[in-house]
Amino acid sequence: MFRIIRNTAFGAAVALVGLAATATADAKTELTMYYPVAVGGPLTEVVDKLVADFEAENPDIDVNAIYAGNYNDARIKALAALKSGEPAQLAVMFSIDIYELIEQDAIIAFDDIVSSEEDKAWLKGFYPALMENGITDDKTWGIPFQRSTIVMYYNKDAFREAGLDPENPPQTWDELASMGKKLVKKAGDGTVERWGAMIPSTGYPYWMFGALTKQNGQVLMSGDGATTFFDAPATIEALEYWKGLGSEMGVMPEGTIEWGTLRQNFLEGKTAIMWHSTGNLTAVKDNASFDFGVAMLPSKVSRGTPTGGGNFYIFKDTSEAEQQAALKLIKFLTQPERTAEWSIKTGYIGTRPDAYETDKLKNYVVEFPPAAVARDQLEFATAELSTYQTGRVRKLLDDAIQAALTGSKSPTEALTEAQKAADGLLRRYR
Amino acid sequence: MGGPRFIKNQVYGWLLLMPAATLLVAFTHYPAVATLLQSFFSSGTARRPSKFVGLDNYAYMLEDPVFWKVLTNNLWYAVGTIPTSVAIAILMALWVNERLPLRGVVRMAYFTPTVLPMIAVANIWLFFYSPDIGLLDQVTRVFGFHSQNWLGDPDTVLACIIVMTVWKEAGFFMIFYLAALQSLPHELEEAGRLEGASRWYFFWRVTFPLLMPTTLFVLINAVINSFKLVDHLFILTKGGPDNASSLLLYYIYEVAFSFFDQSYASTLTVVLLLLLALIAVGKFTALDKRIHYR
Numbered sequence: 001m002f003r004i005i006r007n008t009a010f011g012a013a014v015a016l017v018g019l020a021a022t023a024t025a026d027a028k029t030e031l032t033m034y035y036p037v038a039v040g041g042p043l044t045e046v047v048d049k050l051v052a053d054f055e056a057e058n059p060d061i062d063v064n065a066i067y068a069g070n071y072n073d074a075r076i077k078a079l080a081a082l083k084s085g086e087p088a089q090l091a092v093m094f095s096i097d098i099y100e101l102i103e104q105d106a107i108i109a110f111d112d113i114v115s116s117e118e119d120k121a122w123l124k125g126f127y128p129a130l131m132e133n134g135i136t137d138d139k140t141w142g143i144p145f146q147r148s149t150i151v152m153y154y155n156k157d158a159f160r161e162a163g164l165d166p167e168n169p170p171q172t173w174d175e176l177a178s179m180g181k182k183l184v185k186k187a188g189d190g191t192v193e194r195w196g197a198m199i200p201s202t203g204y205p206y207w208m209f210g211a212l213t214k215q216n217g218q219v220l221m222s223g224d225g226a227t228t229f230f231d232a233p234a235t236i237e238a239l240e241y242w243k244g245l246g247s248e249m250g251v252m253p254e255g256t257i258e259w260g261t262l263r264q265n266f267l268e269g270k271t272a273i274m275w276h277s278t279g280n281l282t283a284v285k286d287n288a289s290f291d292f293g294v295a296m297l298p299s300k301v302s303r304g305t306p307t308g309g310g311n312f313y314i315f316k317d318t319s320e321a322e323q324q325a326a327l328k329l330i331k332f333l334t335q336p337e338r339t340a341e342w343s344i345k346t347g348y349i350g351t352r353p354d355a356y357e358t359d360k361l362k363n364y365v366v367e368f369p370p371a372a373v374a375r376d377q378l379e380f381a382t383a384e385l386s387t388y389q390t391g392r393v394r395k396l397l398d399d400a401i402q403a404a405l406t407g408s409k410s411p412t413e414a415l416t417e418a419q420k421a422a423d424g425l426l427r428r429y430r
Numbered sequence: 431m432g433g434p435r436f437i438k439n440q441v442y443g444w445l446l447l448m449p450a451a452t453l454l455v456a457f458t459h460y461p462a463v464a465t466l467l468q469s470f471f472s473s474g475t476a477r478r479p480s481k482f483v484g485l486d487n488y489a490y491m492l493e494d495p496v497f498w499k500v501l502t503n504n505l506w507y508a509v510g511t512i513p514t515s516v517a518i519a520i521l522m523a524l525w526v527n528e529r530l531p532l533r534g535v536v537r538m539a540y541f542t543p544t545v546l547p548m549i550a551v552a553n554i555w556l557f558f559y560s561p562d563i564g565l566l567d568q569v570t571r572v573f574g575f576h577s578q579n580w581l582g583d584p585d586t587v588l589a590c591i592i593v594m595t596v597w598k599e600a601g602f603f604m605i606f607y608l609a610a611l612q613s614l615p616h617e618l619e620e621a622g623r624l625e626g627a628s629r630w631y632f633f634w635r636v637t638f639p640l641l642m643p644t645t646l647f648v649l650i651n652a653v654i655n656s657f658k659l660v661d662h663l664f665i666l667t668k669g670g671p672d673n674a675s676s677l678l679l680y681y682i683y684e685v686a687f688s689f690f691d692q693s694y695a696s697t698l699t700v701v702l703l704l705l706l707a708l709i710a711v712g713k714f715t716a717l718d719k720r721i722h723y724r
Contacts, residue, residue, distance in 0.1 A: 105476030255582030
């Protein structure tokens, strides 16, 4: 409320000054932007400051940045605003919301509003892996902003204790299994005091699984979002390996592993290795009482991880002036300097190679090398699972993974059923 | 009849009713009817507008394995939570109705789970149930049990949710029983003592029948609550693993706001409404006759 009053007062003041200065002052362009916060830290302050900087530089544009909860809330709010006739001009939403937004005819492609050569060059300046989730039908619908990948955190002290080289984390699936076995520590009565590794299987199982399948040379869906490959042999093999780490090799606990408590397990030394979002980097850095390392995920055929996080979208129901103003704001927020600042303050990946050329981020990476792992891994990254009917399709896969991990179905059985159901849902989009 | 005075009274009466009626219609009756209508249409998007599909959504529901799974879960959940929490509530109420030292503190302790924000509490229970680092595992380890993945195992996850619900509900129901117990006349107890009735006999033949109106109220609340659980599931399990702990209302939430299928969500809501209506009608017709109101 106070912010609205403040912004209105500020806007009125600026408008008055503008009117006084020139009688031909154009009307100000007003932008409303929804954005979610999905990791810890006072990110709303960072966003407010970025927006204030932009307004100072562009007095003819007024930006209303509205914090909209988590990704799900942000999408619901933006779509509700659209239906109520008070639409926002732009929003940060889940990169995988793209098909839902296209289906609702809510967004426009960036290709349709960029005109100058400079804009086109800017559009090509992002890491290709981060663009994958934003591109379909040969058009770019989303611009990467707060993006992440999965990385492997490991406890170097545990490696030393198990007689392993702490500077050589597992590079392959076989090494993860063999080193994992050595890292398991059992008490006299046979109870496990420390597991070798944990891969979370609640919260976002499909995300972790996207990493395993990519490592096995298989992606989960086609680029047009209308076909899934849940029952491909390499996909099934990946789930067998994941299940095997628990049920056969004894590296991981059996059953599902909780996303929300995994970081605590790692910090308390209950597991030597965890796979988790790079978004946890700052929290682990601040709270680990042991020597820890961050590495790329291991490989089978190749390395691999899906990307994750939020993109900028511009809504369709906007005037041309608003679209250009929104584009200006997005360009401003993705400049190398600001991308670098954003990455340092949040732990998200710098979305453009030139951000890592800035002194700021260069120095940060030298001082804290784990900050570069997610970026280096981008070379092997793939898009996050995203299709038409994406919530439903994602849940089919989540359920299949959990059914296999808890032993109620075999991986083949679970994934074949999921594929069949997904085919039923997606048939009419092909 | 029909005079100006009558009309004036009518207008006056309706004006008095209007605020409540407006709210009731806007937030209860209109949504219920709209939900029913919506369940006969397909979910529309900008590219595929919604159209009338008759009973298609209901046919889909009957074939939806997740629907049957959550319905079965909900049944077990109700069977698991209701009798236990009501029994514990009566026990606790009898206990804190006695003259005992620190009675206020004990009453407060029993009531605390009800006033705590459930999302925060669910977060704490998440750590109780967590394998290895959780309180539950730390306690069972002392007795030589192996670590158990309470929330990660489809065989135990629903029981975990049930235990947490009982813990939360019992204290709430206790308050109603406590109020009922305190309104019971003391003469009955004295008379019972003079006649030489044992405590158990007195409870079973006098106290418990007199508590029946409260029990009916509590039972209806308990049943409704057992169909209302969403918040704990959010934090604890998200309905998993593989829908083993998903309940009907959570599934409705998922369909409406994760899948954006409002028609199917409406269909499921209609089923939920029917179920609750049936239970309420059954309760009032079957139980009411056997209840002694003073």
